[in-house]
Amino acid sequence: MKARLRQGAGDVMTLGAFMYNFTQNLLPSSISRPSLARWSSRPVLSSWLLLLSNTSRTTVSVASFDPPCPSRFRKKTPSIVMASSHSTTNNEQRLPQEFSDIFHRVDNSFSSDQARSLFPQLTSAAHKGSHGRIAIFGGSEKYTGAPYYAASAALNCGVDLVTVFCAKEASIPIKCYSPELMVQSVYSVEELDDLVREDAVLKARMETERDGEQMNMIDEERRLLRDRQHHILQKTILTITATFPSLHTLCVGPGLGRHGLLFPAVAAVLEKAMESNLALVLDADALYMLSLEEYRDTLKQLISYENVVMTPNLMESKRLKQSLRNFRNYEDFKGDDPWSNAGIVVQKGSTDVVSQKSITLRCKEKGGLKRSGGIGDVLAGTISAFVAWNTLLQNGGGGNDDVTRQLENRIFAVWMACCAVKKATRNAFDRKRRAMSAQHVLEEIGEVIREIEHNLEV
Numbered sequence: 108m109k110a111r112l113r114q115g116a117g118d119v120m121t122l123g124a125f126m127y128n129f130t131q132n133l134l135p136s137s138i139s140r141p142s143l144a145r146w147s148s149r150p151v152l153s154s155w156l157l158l159l160s161n162t163s164r165t166t167v168s169v170a171s172f173d174p175p176c177p178s179r180f181r182k183k184t185p186s187i188v189m190a191s192s193h194s195t196t197n198n199e200q201r202l203p204q205e206f207s208d209i210f211h212r213v214d215n216s217f218s219s220d221q222a223r224s225l226f227p228q229l230t231s232a233a234h235k236g237s238h239g240r241i242a243i244f245g246g247s248e249k250y251t252g253a254p255y256y257a258a259s260a261a262l263n264c265g266v267d268l269v270t271v272f273c274a275k276e277a278s279i280p281i282k283c284y285s286p287e288l289m290v291q292s293v294y295s296v297e298e299l300d301d302l303v304r305e306d307a308v309l310k311a312r313m314e315t316e317r318d319g320e321q322m323n324m325i326d327e328e329r330r331l332l333r334d335r336q337h338h339i340l341q342k343t344i345l346t347i348t349a350t351f352p353s354l355h356t357l358c359v360g361p362g363l364g365r366h367g368l369l370f371p372a373v374a375a376v377l378e379k380a381m382e383s384n385l386a387l388v389l390d391a392d393a394l395y396m397l398s399l400e401e402y403r404d405t406l407k408q409l410i411s412y413e414n415v416v417m418t419p420n421l422m423e424s425k426r427l428k429q430s431l432r433n434f435r436n437y438e439d440f441k442g443d444d445p446w447s448n449a450g451i452v453v454q455k456g457s458t459d460v461v462s463q464k465s466i467t468l469r470c471k472e473k474g475g476l477k478r479s480g481g482i483g484d485v486l487a488g489t490i491s492a493f494v495a496w497n498t499l500l501q502n503g504g505g506g507n508d509d510v511t512r513q514l515e516n517r518i519f520a521v522w523m524a525c526c527a528v529k530k531a532t533r534n535a536f537d538r539k540r541r542a543m544s545a546q547h548v549l550e551e552i553g554e555v556i557r558e559i560e561h562n563l564e565v
């Protein structure tokens with residue numbers, strides 16, 4: 108049990124909190140249109156992936172085009188033998204399988220320098236927050252693990268500060284899982300349930316009431332109830348939006364739950380985030396909410412928003428696609444591909460498909476064979492970290508070219524996050540087999556990031 112506690116946790120946890128965790132058993136248990144001239148950079152990534160994937164192959168034949176593969180790369184990856192072949196037109200079918208599999212239909216190419224530029228540098232000039240400030244809006248009475256997994260994954264990637272905005276009922280459990288997380292309760296499920304109950308009572312009274320004066324009084328009571336609801340939700344919205352200027356990414360959805368009264372506040376937060384051009388990662392119940400007809404206007408805005416990553420599982424994808432098809436007659440939802448939106452969509456599966464407009468990257472990294480709950484949350488947190496780095500590097504860059512390049516890099520950053528989680532999942536599975544849980548994946552993330560950086564010599 109002692110080994111399961113995070114460093115420093117013993118100093119700050121109350122005995123009660125510790126016992127809570129103990130009894131609940133909730134503590135963590137321990138690229139087609141490639142420009143051929145640009146292909147020269149791709150062996151770096153392909154080989155990186157091969158190194159990362161721990162395949163038994165140690166000798167890989169990599170085609171190089173004009174200009175040839177950078178010597179720097181050859182030096183760095185001695186286990187990979189570079190076989191040179193001269194470029195001709197339409198060489199795509201001659202590309203090794205690894206290339207066409209990994210970089211399916213990619214319009215942009217990425218150099219090793221660009222790959223390194225996805226990571227903020229570790230320097231002595233860094234201050235708390237300069238490697239990313241993230242917030243997760245999720246966590247409800249029922250789901251306390253999901254926001255913890257997402258937030259901890261971001262921290263384990265190397266983000267400095269993560270805040271979890273959640274229900275009051277979830278805040279103490281989440282605080283007890285980790286002393287590193289800043290946890291702020293932004294609404295109470297009990298309070299929202301009271302509002303629903305009181306409104307149902309007033310509605311029932313209204314239906315049976317025949318006296319005009321009494322009906323007016325009930326009307327007035329319902330108006331006061333709506334005012335109270337507005338006040339409660341405004342507080343939620345203001346608490347979260349007040350932090351926007353300091354955030355690099357806001358992830359919405361892990362463990363959010365599906366309380367009907369909370370959804371208008373979630374939609375308002377998303378709309379304010381878009382107004383502030385804040386990077387968004389949307390997962391789980393946020394995607395469920397967006398598939399509902401009441402939130403089609405929010406979905407419509409998000410579809411044309413560049414700064415969003417949506418990470419649907421199979422079910423969420425089906426629901427969202429169906430909603431988008433239902434909106435076909437809706438002025439802006441024209442075209443055959445419901446996913447042809449401005450932002451990035453990660454369709455999770457045995458192969459994660461990362462797409463943005465006409466670009467599609469496929470993460471073919473092999474994962475583990477265990478599908479425990481929470482790995483999707485680990486992925487949402489990891490993507491949030493990479494997107495936060497992309498945002499802060501974009502903000503710190505010089506000139507419009509840098510901004511354009513960073514935006515181009517974003518899809519690549521998201522793809523890399525997907526590969527990292529797959530690899531972490533496989534490492535965790537190798538270690539724990541059937542006993543593997545999301546916590547074990549979380550424990551592998553830091554090492555996988557270190558391995559990526561080592562291979563890229565960041």
Ligand SMILES: NC(=O)C1=CN([C@@H]2O[C@H](COP(=O)(O)OP(=O)(O)OC[C@H]3O[C@@H](n4cnc5c(N)ncnc54)[C@H](O)[C@@H]3O)[C@@H](O)[C@H]2O)[C@@H](O)CC1
Nearest residue numbers: 250251252253361362363364391392420421422423480481
């Ligand atoms: N420990 C926790 O607190 C966890 C909380 N979670 C939260 O639980 C809430 C509901 O999430 P769900 O994902 O269950 O909700 P959904 O309503 O999207 O249900 C998903 C359903 O689809 C099925 N499904 C998903 N992928 C599938 C595939 N590839 N093939 C066949 N069936 C598939 C699942 O088995 C599940 O029954 C979210 O807020 C989520 O964040 C989950 O993330 C799991 C862990």
Ligand SMILES: Nc1ncnc2c1ncn2[C@@H]1O[C@H](COP(=O)(O)OP(=O)(O)OP(=O)(O)O)[C@@H](O)[C@H]1O
Nearest residue numbers: 420421455456457459474480481482483484486528
């Ligand atoms: N069939 C599969 N084979 C291998 N990996 C998979 C498969 N399906 C999903 N994954 C991986 O599992 C992780 C979570 O995806 P999943 O579809 O389970 O999301 P989710 O349902 O939202 O998860 P969670 O319930 O944990 O939030 C992702 O890293 C994804 O790549």
